Amino acid sequence: MANFIDWLIGIFGSSSQPSVIGAINWDETINIITPHIKKPSQIYLSDATYSLTSVDELRKFLNADRTNYGKYEAEGHDCDNFSYQLMGYFSKWSYSFCFGIAWSKGHAFNIMIDSNKKLYVIEPQGDAIFTIEEVIKASNLKPLYYPFEMVII
Numbered sequence: 760m761a762n763f764i765d766w767l768i769g770i771f772g773s774s775s776q777p778s779v780i781g782a783i784n785w786d787e788t789i790n791i792i793t794p795h796i797k798k799p800s801q802i803y804l805s806d807a808t809y810s811l812t813s814v815d816e817l818r819k820f821l822n823a824d825r826t827n828y829g830k831y832e833a834e835g836h837d838c839d840n841f842s843y844q845l846m847g848y849f850s851k852w853s854y855s856f857c858f859g860i861a862w863s864k865g866h867a868f869n870i871m872i873d874s875n876k877k878l879y880v881i882e883p884q885g886d887a888i889f890t891i892e893e894v895i896k897a898s899n900l901k902p903l904y905y906p907f908e909m910v911i912i
């Protein structure tokens with residue numbers, strides 16, 4: 760029953776659409792991600808422009824969203840599934856936000872460019888939000904998230 764309720768909340772959402780606070784174009788998006796990916800050719804952008812929202816709005820969304828409560832199953836419902844699920848729920852609004860999936864060598868997670876045009880890493884298995892600078896500096900975070908090997912937004 761709890762799983763069914765989680766599923767319903769996931770489909771219909773208990774959160775409202777994050778506020779749109781600006782926009783970003785293709786070139787700006789590429790320029791922000793390129794320094795952090797092994798091969799720039801591995802950046803896949805689906806829109807010419809994206810809407811932006813704030814980290815506060817992202818936090819509100821993450822608090823309402825239930826993806827982080829999913830059960831981890833190695834080679835089953837694992838890191839890639841969590842990241843696809845969170846991107847899916849973040850893609851249900853009328854606006855296409857600059858929110859996507861990234862892979863490092865051994866992990867899949869989410870990324871977002873916020874309304875200050877700063878790049879963030881989001882861990883969909885626990886709702887942690889890190890600036891890209893925090894990821895690069897932290898010896899426990901960097902091997903998990905950096906550098907990116909592929910990005911889809």
Ligand SMILES: [Ca+2]
Pocket residue numbers: 820821822823824825826827828886
């Ligand atoms: Ca959550």
